[in-house]
Amino acid sequence: MTGKDIVKIMLNLIVIYVIGGLILAIVHANTSPVRYQNKINFENQALKSLLPDSEHMEIEKLGDWKIHDKAAKYWVAKKDGSAVAYIVQSFGKGYSSYINTLIAVDKDFKVVKVKILDQKETPGLGDVIEEDDFTNRLIGKDVEHLKVLKTETTDFVQAVTGSTVSSRAVTDDAVRNGVAFIRDKMKEGGPGNVRK
Amino acid sequence: MSANDEISNWELIKNGILKENTIFKLALSLCPAIAVTTKLKDGFFMGLAVVFVQVMVNLTVSAMRKFIHPRIRLPIFMLIISGWVTIVNLLMDALVPDVYKNVGLYIQLIVAFASILARAEMFASKNKVVPSMFDGIGMGLGFLVALIFVSTFREIVGNGSILGYSLFGAKPLLILVLPAGGFFAVGLLMALFNWLYARYGTRGHAG
Numbered sequence: 288m289t290g291k292d293i294v295k296i297m298l299n300l301i302v303i304y305v306i307g308g309l310i311l312a313i314v315h316a317n318t319s320p321v322r323y324q325n326k327i328n329f330e331n332q333a334l335k336s337l338l339p340d341s342e343h344m345e346i347e348k349l350g351d352w353k354i355h356d357k358a359a360k361y362w363v364a365k366k367d368g369s370a371v372a373y374i375v376q377s378f379g380k381g382y383s384s385y386i387n388t389l390i391a392v393d394k395d396f397k398v399v400k401v402k403i404l405d406q407k408e409t410p411g412l413g414d415v416i417e418e419d420d421f422t423n424r425l426i427g428k429d430v431e432h433l434k435v436l437k438t439e440t441t442d443f444v445q446a447v448t449g450s451t452v453s454s455r456a457v458t459d460d461a462v463r464n465g466v467a468f469i470r471d472k473m474k475e476g477g478p479g480n481v482r483k
Numbered sequence: 484m485s486a487n488d489e490i491s492n493w494e495l496i497k498n499g500i501l502k503e504n505t506i507f508k509l510a511l512s513l514c515p516a517i518a519v520t521t522k523l524k525d526g527f528f529m530g531l532a533v534v535f536v537q538v539m540v541n542l543t544v545s546a547m548r549k550f551i552h553p554r555i556r557l558p559i560f561m562l563i564i565s566g567w568v569t570i571v572n573l574l575m576d577a578l579v580p581d582v583y584k585n586v587g588l589y590i591q592l593i594v595a596f597a598s599i600l601a602r603a604e605m606f607a608s609k610n611k612v613v614p615s616m617f618d619g620i621g622m623g624l625g626f627l628v629a630l631i632f633v634s635t636f637r638e639i640v641g642n643g644s645i646l647g648y649s650l651f652g653a654k655p656l657l658i659l660v661l662p663a664g665g666f667f668a669v670g671l672l673m674a675l676f677n678w679l680y681a682r683y684g685t686r687g688h689a690g
Contacts, residue, residue, distance in 0.1 A: 288554070295552045302550075303559055307566040314570050318577040325580045405584070410521040410660060449657070 337391035337400045338364055338372055354378050354464055355385060361469055375469040379461030382413050382452040388461045396470040401425045401462055413453035421447050425462055433463040492617040499621025505598045506629035507676040512596045515589045516633060517665030523646055526634025528582045529589060530627030532571050536593050539567045541619035544607040560603045568593045637668050
């Protein structure tokens, strides 16, 4: 290798790095606000979609809590200044991932709606827990009835065939812990009396 | 610069889709072909991303082929590939966030696609910009077409739906959406593709 080669190789690398770096910087600068906004919109939409009549409600963040060492949040939904529902984020340990869920509960701490925000369960099997067909089975249940059974049941939650582990992770782990947490948290402050 | 100069652009595209189809003929890049093809929508966007990266990489490599020192051409190709993949990654995250949620991990893996580096090394580094672009389009489309076939097949037969709409209200052959079934699906379609190709594809090229 001659000196000329070395100079050329150096020049090659410098040019590639500089041009590549510039292009990447431009793309990054232009997309990062959009990506940030997407994440916020996604969360807001998810929160709104959990409650019927949510246009007339104000959703206010109350605080943070931890489950499975993961940071989660909880909110209160207010109508005309008084609390009508709570939303809590929770995680459940699934078959191949932690399942990130949002749970809305009414003032009696019964589930109003559950939404799966993120999961990496087996495609085609475990990921059916994301569908309404499963999450609707949780509606109206309180802490005592948030339990997965493999048999046919309406009092409790029926497991999805082939996805028992993921069904359990959502119901027995994420949702039940989430509901129990928000119930205990709110009861400390007295009914309807939200502690700030 | 051998016979490649005389091959028309249309031939280059056809070559990528049929004769040297990445999945069905060369059996390269099977990992993403199995991982993201449980649903047609995911497969389609993954394929599109690959078309874009393949074309841009071929263009860049071809445009720079006289400037790049042969001794460091492979590291340079890798830098070019990873640069374009990062761009696609950022763009998809911003523009199609719901698809990105499913295919994001595999988009980043495009960096390691054998097929992309292979075309940069075998074709783009030896040919002019325009043929390289058509070669990229052909190879990318070949991958896209294969992914569309595999994901349509798996979504219909394995999940009983198409583009998310339920077809039969049941899942006929659930195994096809599982990773192991992905190999069966690719294998079956590969056999079909090659049978059809052997029967009809070589017509007029007898010899």
